[in-house]
Amino acid sequence: MRASYKWLADYLDLSDLTPAELADRLTGAGLAVDAVEPLNRGVQGVVIGKILSVRPHPQADRLKVCLVDLGGRQVEIVCGAPNASPGLVVPVALPGARLPGGVDIGIAEFRGVASHGMLCSAEELGLEPRYLPKREAEGLWELPADLPLGADAVSLLHLDDVVLDIDLTPNRSDCLSIRGLVHELSAILRRPHRFPARVAAPRAEGESPLRVRLETPRCPRYEAQLLEGIERRETPLWMKMRLVAMGVRSIDLVVDITNYVMLEWGQPLHAFDADAIAEATIVVRQAREGERLVTLDGQERILTPDMMVIADPEKSIGLAGVMGGENSEIGPATRRIALESARFDGASIRRTGQALALRSEAQQRFEKGVDPAAVSSALHRASELLVELAGSRLVGGPRRVPAEEGALKRTVVSFSPQACRQFLGVDVPEDEMLACFQWLGFEVARGEASWRVEVPTRRPDVQLPADLYEEVARLYGYDHIPATSMRLPVDAPESSERLALASAIRRALVDWGLFEVRTYALTSPEAEAPMELDGAPVALLRPMSDDRRTLRRHLLPSLAEVARYNLAHQVPGGAIFELAKVFLADAWPQPEMPVERDVIGMMWFGETEGSPFERPRLLDFYDAKGVCEALLARLGIEASYRAGDAKFLHPGRQAVIDAQGQAIGLVGEVHPDVARAYEVPRAVYAEFDLALLSALATGQVRVTPIPRHPASRRDLAVIVPRDVASQALVDAAWQAVGEQGTLRMVRVFDVYTGAGVPVDHKSLAIALWFQMDERTLTDAEIDHAVGAVLQAWQSAFGAVLRA
Structure with a gap:
């Protein structure tokens, strides 16, 4: 919010405070002032002059020689501005003057003609062209004819003002106006102000011919004043410069008055061409589906029923609180205007602006909330200025709907001094x-x-x-308020087994070389499409962006996004994990809330960096399986593996992890098609359900001493049907000799199919380790145990010892 120091001083005694001191007081009271910018950017020695005559330059087609009256003396100045003409009053920089940017003016010669100064544009005096009418921004600054010639231009052009750039927080909508800032400064400085509490309605004869209908609850108050006899006059210089100081562009007198009152009172106004309103009836309603309106910026807008419009019985003529329509725009032929002041629902105005990518000063104030007490006063103030400056006449009094608003409801808050x-x-x-x-x-x-x-x-x-x-x-x-140490008692949070388990898992995975990542819980159906997941994505009601419009159902796409980013930035590979929620629903919408699952997702991608002891290699299934086994061992969970059927994993390189008869996780290489879709050439994924781990984890890790006696290994190669799982043979071996306490480890180290093996069969090579703590086993004892294992395999699976 930009604020004019001189405008504030009109309503408050600031004679003892410089603009910088005032900015310090505002900042100290919570209204941070980011900058204090003088409107005078370094103008010195510039006076008011009047062009008496203009003749062509004898040696240059584009230059003119102007005879300029400085109020008692005349000088010749060479000028190239297209609008230089006799009778024009303009700023004149005389020799010895200085302009913004450190430009010094002296007597210069242009192809044989001496120029005793410079005729100035508004931009050359430091004003930004975007705040000025196009005519004034491109040529000499055309000034009012009644300015005293030869007088110093800085004060006459109101360049002696200072702008305070205030960084308002979103809740302080009251300070988006001079009125609000005056009340604020009055409280900060403890001095009275002169801003009127209200503006009485101007005297007008008869009843207004305008009629107003409110057909939407989003507009609780609407007032309109009809004026006629609008004259096309220039905006007074004082008003134009105050708009410039506040960062608002001067357009024409009628629009400038509505903007001036908006900045003064904080209440946006809008002026319609009254002759463009059919049946002299204003209707405030919701837009119809597919309704079209060409706004003042020349763009055709397609409206929806969620948008509020100002209309007449035949058509819409403006977007309520956002922008007027081109079909009711004030133009050179306008002779009657309907001036609008209203209260609109802020949320509706904000949604309309966002949907149509429109932003305006009026919209900013409506969406943050305007003071209902200012609706009438702002209308009366603008009517007074139109009568005074535009020569207009009131046609009846203001039309108000509802006719009597009643007492405005004030907020009442209970306050305890002790609290x-x-x-x-x-x-x-x-x-x-x-x-x-x-x-x-x-x-x-x-x-x-x-x-x-x-x-x-x-x-x-x-x-x-x-x-x-x-x-x-x-x-x-x-x-x-002194700085003090915290004295409040701090209670330790209640312990949570689930949180403790998650913390232990994080530490373990980090110890084993994985990096923890945090990704968005929001995604899109397109991001999950390659996985062909069951169920339906849970859609957000009002998503912030198209690629974050649903809750994620799986961690794989999120981890793949991290992997893709790292691979694209020359990271050869790595291992990452995340503990997060996924949201599952059979259909959406559905009567129940979606199921939330806490999941540990892990991904290995790319290759190792290599070392003096190991060449770089692709991270594979066994890297993931090793981490999964180590994690389960640390939690005290005994698990087994069986073939999985997840669509997003490689059909021959995946496994389901079971514990106590239920699936607690899975591990496998990502399906090549899925990996290509996520632009990760090769990756292995594993996950666990945290709730199931929490229920099964014992935290009891059994530690045994290092055996004093050697172990004996026996390698067996047996032929079994191809559909027999290797884990089944491992389990059968434990059942056969496990009770004896001599079998210490069983490992499958080779699978073979081909020559020498019958069709639909396979050869499994399995290593058995036998050992006792008390003594060394004899060959007879080991042979007996091996025979028991072979007998168990033959009985259960028809296993035959391979020759």
Whole structure:
């Protein structure tokens, strides 16, 4: 928010405060001032002059020689501006003058003709062209004819103003106007202001011919004033320069007056060409599906029923609170205008602006909330200015719907001085608290322990006792609140087995070389499409972007995104994991909330970096399986593996991890088609259900001493049907001799099919380790155990010892 120092000084005595000092006071009270910018960017020695005559330059076609009256003396100045003409009053930089950017002006000669100064444009005096009408931005600055010739231009052109650039927080919509800032400064400086509480309606004869119908609850108040006899006059220089100081472009007199009053009162206004309103009837309604409107920027907009429009019985003529329509625009032929002042629902205005990619000063104020008490006063103030400056006449009084709004509802907040002191940590006197509220314009009814504070409608941000505490703190002065150490008791959070387990898993995985990542829980159906997941994605009601419009159902796409990013940035490979939620639903929408699962997802991608002891190699299934086994062992969970059928994993290189008769996870190489879709050439994925791990984890790890006696290994190669799982043979071996306590380990180390093996069969090579703690086993004891294992395999699977 830009604020003119001189405009504020019209309503408040600031004679003892420089703009920089005023900025410090505002910042100290919570309204941070980012910059203090003088409107005069270095103009010195510029005066007012009038062009008496213009003749062509004898040696240059594009230059003109102007005779300029400086109020008692005349000088010749060479100029190339296209609008230089006799009778024009312009700024003149005389020899010795200085312009913004360190430009010094002297007597110069242009092809034989001496120029005693320079005729200036507004841009050459430091004004930004975007804030000026196109005509003034491109040529000499055409000034009012009644300015005194030869007088210093800085004060006459209102360049002696200073702009405060205030960084408002979103809740302080009241300070988006001079009115709000004046009330704020009055409380900060503890001095009275002169801003009127209200503006009375101008005297007008008869009843307004305008009619207004409200057909939507999103517009609780609408007022309109009809004026006729609008003259096409130039905007007064003082008004134009105040708009420039506030960062608003000057357009024409009618629009400038509506903008000026908006900046002054904080209430947006809009002027329609009254003759373009059919049946002199204004209708405020929701747009119809597919309705079209060409707005003032020349763009055709396709509207939806969620958008509010200003219309007449035949057509829409404007987007309520956002932008007017081209079909009701004020133009050179306009002789009657309908001036609008209304209250619109802020959320509706914001949604309309976002949907149509429109942004305006009026929209910004409506969506943050305008003061309902300013609706009538802003309309009356603009009507007065149109009568005074545009020569217009009121046609009847203002048309108000509803006719009587009634007393405006003020927010009432209960306030405890003692609670405020405890909240702020400083002993603020009650009289000081009362003074803060009174200077803010809050009405206070004091009680013994609690006060009743009535907040004016211009402060919608004050709703709770904590808001009142904040008002006391900032007006009493943050520098008066000492820094203190925290004395509140801090209780340790309740322990959670689930959180402790998650923490232990994180530490373990990091110890084994995996990196933890955090990814978005929001994704899109397209991102999950390559996995062909069951169920339906849970859609967001109002997504922030198209690629984050559903809740994720699986961690693989998120981890693949991290892997793809790293591979694209020359990282050869790595291992990552994430503990996060996935959201599952059979269909969406559905009556119940989606199921939330806590999942540990792990991914190995690319290749190892290599070392002096190992060449770089692709990370594979066994890297993942080793981590999974180590994790389960650390948690005290005994698990087994069986073939899996997940569509997104390689059909021959995946396994389901079972424990106590239920699936607790899976591990496998990502299906090549899925890997290509995610642009990760090769990856291995594993996951566990955290809830199942939590239920099965014992945390009991059995430690045995190192055996004192050697173990004996026997390698057996047996032929079994191809559909027999190797794990089944391992389990059968344990059952056959496990009770004897001599079998210590069983490992499958080779699978073979081909020559020498019958069709539909396979050869499994399995190593058995036998050992005892007390003594060394004899060959007879080992042979007996091996025979028992072979007998068990033959009986259960028809295994035949391979020759």
